Amino acid sequence: MERLALVIGCAVLAGACSPFVEVLRLDDDVRARARAEVKQYSELPASYTAIKDLEATSCQFGLSHPKATNQDAIDQLHFKASRLGANGLANVFCDTPGTFDLGKNCWTSIKCRGTAIKVAP
Known part of the structure; x- marks a missing residue:
């Protein structure tokens, strides 16, 4: 019984140390x-093929972590799109x-x- 309590306690602590949504931590080289x-197109090009709708979340999951930003979430979109070709x-x-979203375990978040x-050449 004590072992079960220890396992549950560790699982709770592990969950408290990360967001409950997918967040890609990208270094500067990967972002660039x-x-x-x-x-990124503000207007759709004349000839393109849609591949997939994407979403990404920027999450500040601790007070000592960087604040959530649009640019971080958009960089994640660029990365995901790149992986799809x-x-x-x-x-x-x-x-x-x-701000402070318990459902995501984030102090601040932006989706x-x-x-x-795929744009034709």
Whole structure:
């Protein structure tokens, strides 16, 4: 019984140390490469193929961690689009920043969405 309590306690503590949503922690080189590989379009190009709708969340999951930003979430979108073989990102929009979201385990969070696209040369 004590062992079960210990396992449950460890699981609770482990969950308290990370967000409850997918957050990609990208280093500066990966961010720069993803931005270079995937162009963000404010208007759809004349010829493209939609690949997949994406979403990404920037989450500050502790007071000592960086605040959630639109740019962090958008960088995650670029990275996800790049992994899918896309060379473009369209229809990007971000929600209003949220504060202390227990459902996500974030002090602040911002969710952005966009569509990975393949633009014809």
